[in-house]
Amino acid sequence: MPRDEHEEEVLLKKWRAQLSRGILEFLVLILLQKERHGWDILQLVRSLLPPTEPPLADGTIYNILTRLKERELVSSRSKIIEGRMRRYFKLSKKGKVLLTEMIKDWKSVIISISEAEEISEI
């Protein structure tokens, strides 16, 4: 692979990793508008985000859930299903307020990107 292409590849990987990490918390909050258990969230996040190097580990996603819970943005309950404990997470009232603001910001970012594209078209 030529050197330039390799550099581009590295940059792209870096950018994707940064993007994934940047929106991880946001994505989890969106997913938790509906009550979901830990495993479910892990699988959904992995399928929705672009693959990164290093790959997103369970610990990273689970730690975000802990952080959101500590900040009372998410509520959780435990349920024993087939002898295994399952933890269910759901957005709290405080979390909903925050998510609404975050979605607004995200939309304005998308608009800004579109505008930037438009004004840059030759």
Next chain:
Amino acid sequence: MKFHNPVRNLKLKETKTNKIKNKYLKKLSLELIKRGTANDQIKSILDEVSISIEDYISEFKPKDFSDMMEKFGSPQNFCDNNSIIRSREALTGQIVFLVLTTLSLLVVPIIVITSISIRMVPPSLIFVSPEKFFLGIEGANNGYRFLGIIFGLSIYIWMLYQYFKDKFSTYDIRENIKIIILLLFWFLVVFYLYLVIRNYNVYHEVIADMWNHEMKLIVLEGVIRWLAAGIVLLVITMLYTNKYCRYYRKRNRRKQKKFLIDQVGALVIVFVLTSFTSPGPGIGVLIIAIAIGTILTGKITGKTWILGMLALLIQLGALISDLVAIEIEEDIGHNYFDRTRVIFGIRTSDAGNIVFPAIIISLCLVIIWTIFCIRILKRDKRQFLPRFNLQKGKTMFISISLVTLALIAVLGSQPHYTLIAEDHHRKVSETEIITDLYYKIPDKGRLFISYYTSIEESIDDITLKLNGSWFLTWKPDDYPLTTFKREGNFSSETDPSYSTTNFNCTFSIHYLSLKINNSGIIHYHFTLEFDSIIPLLTPMFQIQWSPIVPWFKTWNDVTIFISTIVLFFLSWNKKRNIISLNSKKGDV
């Protein structure tokens, strides 16, 4: 037949979970340190991840640690995913922190071992009586300076514990510092016991002789001091051990409630105020190092400022009185007087040339300390002046008891003896010595005059025949009319009274003890003829003064005592808190 025990199984599972969690978090803490992450951040990350791991394990049940690493992600992976990047500068900071931490812990054994090596040097003061010999009052007086070291170091370790108490997460690998602190406390206890046993075992004859030679008070004071220092040390050690066992081993995540060991802070006042003027080798330097560390970390309160100021002012006052005393002694024109002084915790052998520069250094330190403290206090909006604060019953009782014991152990009429003069005559080849010696004695007390000689021969077959006479006059400063004179002849034959080795024995030539009620000048004259076949004698003259002084005799003892009591009832709060309280009142 196997019995199913659900409680046991649950406990086993919990242990396994904890093992996996602790191992993972230890590795993570190491990785975070390697990446130079800030200590506060490491603490919050580890506490947060510990909850995540507990939840994760309870839900996904990894088989073992490697399974956990694979699924949950390795610590490296965790750091990469959370954008915790490696920074060379930050890593340097972490290395510096670790080095300083190691040094701060190493200081304790270094000072103790240095003290032991000082202690192991055979006492230079050989105190020879006609009937018996003494191995020196130093041993019998129970090494007061070592009590200062033991007390000082125990408080220093307590300060280390206060610093590291909430510094790290309980899952941090560096949390093992608390075990090291525990070991250091017990190391001091062992050291203390070693000194007690050694002193009373090796010097039991000396102590008995002192008791019989009107030095009962010194012996009693020595015992009380040992007991006081021992109780303070043991109480602190037991409190810490108890806390360590009850809280740390359980690794309780909840915020630890205040325990009695945390209330030992009152002793820091005694430690800081006595550090410069008490002869504890290294303790004064240690306090300066702590002060520099406090300035650099910016953790200064009004109390820190006043404590540092008081310690420096006490040192300054002691130095000024030393300067005056030395000038007076030099005016009298005697060659031999006690020039040893304790300056910044270090006993100097000849303070004559050091006192004045030390005064300048102390003054500069007062100014520097004040400037730095005021700047930091203003920046942090902290209170300069204290407010009255009465502590709670049990805490107050323990604190006052410990402070009293510490003051007994550290303050008082120390040292109990002063070597006024020690004079080696040149190797005597002639057989006659005629000498006149004059010494200034600074205060009332008991004088012990000893004239002896060492011979590098075996004890057998040696007799030393002496001829000659001596006289001694005592001229008090205030009452010259009370001058008195004693005189006598040397005994015609002296038996060796002491031997250190088989090839070295000590002959007592003359021993005299007298009580004086004032300061004054002593004149000792002797004419001595050796009718001896032994060549190269080295006669040694020694005069020791054991002052009869009440406790808290010196003004700095009084200052330390009063300051400790006053500071005990004062507290400093943040200015910001007061403003917010006032504004709330106003709003209502």
